Amino acid sequence: MKKEEILARLAEVEKEIKLRKKDGENLAAYNRTKRHKKQIAFHKCKKRNRWVFGGNRSGKTECGAVECIWMLRGIHPYRKNRKDVFGWAVSLSAQVQRDVAQAKILKYLPKSWIADITMLSGRKDSPSSGVIDQIKIKNVFGGISTLGFKSCDQGREKFQGSSLDFVWFDEEPPHDIYDECLMRVMDKRGDIFGTMTPLKGKTFIYNEIYLNRRNNPEIWHECMTWEDNPYLSKKEAKLLEGALDAGALDARKYGKFSDGAGLVYPEFDESVHVIAPFDIPREWQDNISIDPGLNNPLSAHWYCVDWDGNIYVIAEHFAAGRDIDFHAQAIKDISSKLGWKKDGKGRLHALIDSAASQRTLASPKSVCELFYERGIVVDTNVNKDVFSGISRVKSFLKRGNGEGDIFIFSNCVNMIEEFRGYSWANGDTPVKRDDHCMDELRYYIMTRPKPPAEQAELTPIAGDKLRRIKRLRRR
Numbered sequence: 148m149k150k151e152e153i154l155a156r157l158a159e160v161e162k163e164i165k166l167r168k169k170d171g172e173n174l175a176a177y178n179r180t181k182r183h184k185k186q187i188a189f190h191k192c193k194k195r196n197r198w199v200f201g202g203n204r205s206g207k208t209e210c211g212a213v214e215c216i217w218m219l220r221g222i223h224p225y226r227k228n229r230k231d232v233f234g235w236a237v238s239l240s241a242q243v244q245r246d247v248a249q250a251k252i253l254k255y256l257p258k259s260w261i262a263d264i265t266m267l268s269g270r271k272d273s274p275s276s277g278v279i280d281q282i283k284i285k286n287v288f289g290g291i292s293t294l295g296f297k298s299c300d301q302g303r304e305k306f307q308g309s310s311l312d313f314v315w316f317d318e319e320p321p322h323d324i325y326d327e328c329l330m331r332v333m334d335k336r337g338d339i340f341g342t343m344t345p346l347k348g349k350t351f352i353y354n355e356i357y358l359n360r361r362n363n364p365e366i367w368h369e370c371m372t373w374e375d376n377p378y379l380s381k382k383e384a385k386l387l388e389g390a391l392d393a394g395a396l397d398a399r400k401y402g403k404f405s406d407g408a409g410l411v412y413p414e415f416d417e418s419v420h421v422i423a424p425f426d427i428p429r430e431w432q433d434n435i436s437i438d439p440g441l442n443n444p445l446s447a448h449w450y451c452v453d454w455d456g457n458i459y460v461i462a463e464h465f466a467a468g469r470d471i472d473f474h475a476q477a478i479k480d481i482s483s484k485l486g487w488k489k490d491g492k493g494r495l496h497a498l499i500d501s502a503a504s505q506r507t508l509a510s511p512k513s514v515c516e517l518f519y520e521r522g523i524v525v526d527t528n529v530n531k532d533v534f535s536g537i538s539r540v541k542s543f544l545k546r547g548n549g550e551g552d553i554f555i556f557s558n559c560v561n562m563i564e565e566f567r568g569y570s571w572a573n574g575d576t577p578v579k580r581d582d583h584c585m586d587e588l589r590y591y592i593m594t595r596p597k598p599p600a601e602q603a604e605l606t607p608i609a610g611d612k613l614r615r616i617k618r619l620r621r622r
Contacts, residue, residue: 171257177213185375185418186210189340190217191225194367195332197340198356200402201371204379207402211315211342212251218313218338219284219292220260230290234313234337237297237320237328241267241278244296248317249279252294260285303327310334316341322351345404346395349568353404358564369418370402404568411537411569411577411585414544421563424556427451427461430599432488435478435497437525438587439514443467445474446583447497448562449485452596456551458543461485465561465584471514475521490524498590499525529590533576536589543592551598562588 182190189199189210201207217223219232236252238244253275262283269277284292297306299320306327312335314328319341332339345353359366373384388400397405401413431451438446444467451459462485464477481487482495489495503514504527518525530536543553555562562584569585572578577585 174255183375183377185369185371188369190214192367195338195365198368199342199371200345200368202373202400202402203344204376205371205373205402206376207342207371208247208251208317211317212255214340215294215315216256219294221287230286230288232292232312234311235295235297236315238317240300241298244298245278249296262291299324311337313338319343319347319352344402345398349404357404372401405570409571411571412544412566414541415566420553420555421557422554424558427459433596434591436587436591437497437499438583439500439503444583446587447478450591452598454598456598458551458553458596460555460559460562463559463561471517475518475523478523495523497523497525498529499527501527501529503527530593536593539592540589
């Protein structure tokens with residue numbers, strides 16, 4: 148081979164190397180630096196039904212597209228990889244598919260990994276300008292994986308028949324199509340994952356996934372906000388925020404569900420404010436707060452305050468349709484398990500709604516008197532101003548503003564559920580529904596809890612938990 152031919156050949160090789168580097172640079176950048184911590188949590192989760200509820204520009208669609216590519220290529224860093232993987236990417240319509248899910252797949256999928264493309268419309272040598280039916284992807288185990296694109300406007304019948312390894316929903320599907328896709332992954336024990344902005348309000352996804360009312364252990368979700376995306380400029384976020392009303396802001400900034408008028412506490416973030424239970428030092432014990440109810444639920448929570456002024460909600464009693472004897476005994480039983488403090492006469496003390504001091508035709512004695520007879524002294528001197536109480540709760544939810552923070556033990560399931568759905572009605576008034584925990588939380592917060600005066604030695608477990616929480620608060 149002549150020198151000129153050798154040089155020409157080397158030039159071609161160098162050009163090919165440069166093209167291949169450029170070809171995969173978006174995926175390489177995502178793998179190396181572009182992922183934020185909530186995207187990583189999504190990728191690492193081993194549950195079979197995973198959802199990201201994210202605001203616009205939070206990075207939700209990116210992690211869904213990359214998850215597909217990792218699984219199809221057989222290079223997932225956190226899961227067992229297989230050859231010949233078959234999955235679907237499901238969009239609301241063909242146009243949305245082309246502009247969003249398909250565009251993200253093509254952005255992160257190196258061309259050198261593509262074995263073939265089948266188009267519904269347009270040319271396969273320019274797939275971004277048309278609508279793709281399927282992409283065949285070279286799998287590292289020597290097989291060929293397939294990603295099929297589906298749109299919800301095709302109807303349920305178009306989602307029948309196939310046996311799949313995964314389905315990615317880009318935005319919220321209709322209920323019947325979601326159910327059909329669950330059937331499609333059943334044979335292979337495949338995965339469902341979704342990335343969506345909850346613009347439709349409290350639909351079936353809210354009940355089945357976000358609240359997980361059936362307590363399915365395979366369901367996992369995460370909410371992504373603008374603040375989670377380090378690549379979204381503050382200037383751009385401010386412009387977006389100024390253009391949205393309260394209801395839209397909950398969905399598009401926080402990835403939260405609402406009834407349309409906006410969540411009262413969009414600042415509530417389960418990944419931050421909900422923590423695993425640990426042994427609380429006795430010195431942190433502060434008060435019990437009760438929102439009374441007989442036919443309606445009675446809500447009671449046990450509150451502690453650490454030396455930095457942070458509040459911990461460590462236990463709950465929540466029940467409806469029961470009498471005072473039942474509630475009083477339940478409160479005493481929980482207090483006994485916690486080793487909760489009593490006065491010199493062996494009585495428990497608690498805050499309660501001032502309405503509990505009123506007598507009714509149904510009973511010659513007030514709720515306060517009935518609790519007192521059962522060894523629980525309740526204090527009705529609580530500040531019930533709703534607006535001021537909500538403002539103060541918000542100050543504990545917003546981290547790094549000079550106030551303490553609030554942490555809720557994961558066993559307080561009813562309080563956590565109310566935080567998720569507590570919404571505004573009109574003006575400055577919340578919807579009067581499912582708010583019993585929220586009411587007694589305000590009663591407690593408005594007592595302006597103070598940290599204990601003296602520090603006691605922590606157990607090793609409590610000390611380790613406290614150090615982790617402090618690291619979390621510094622992020």
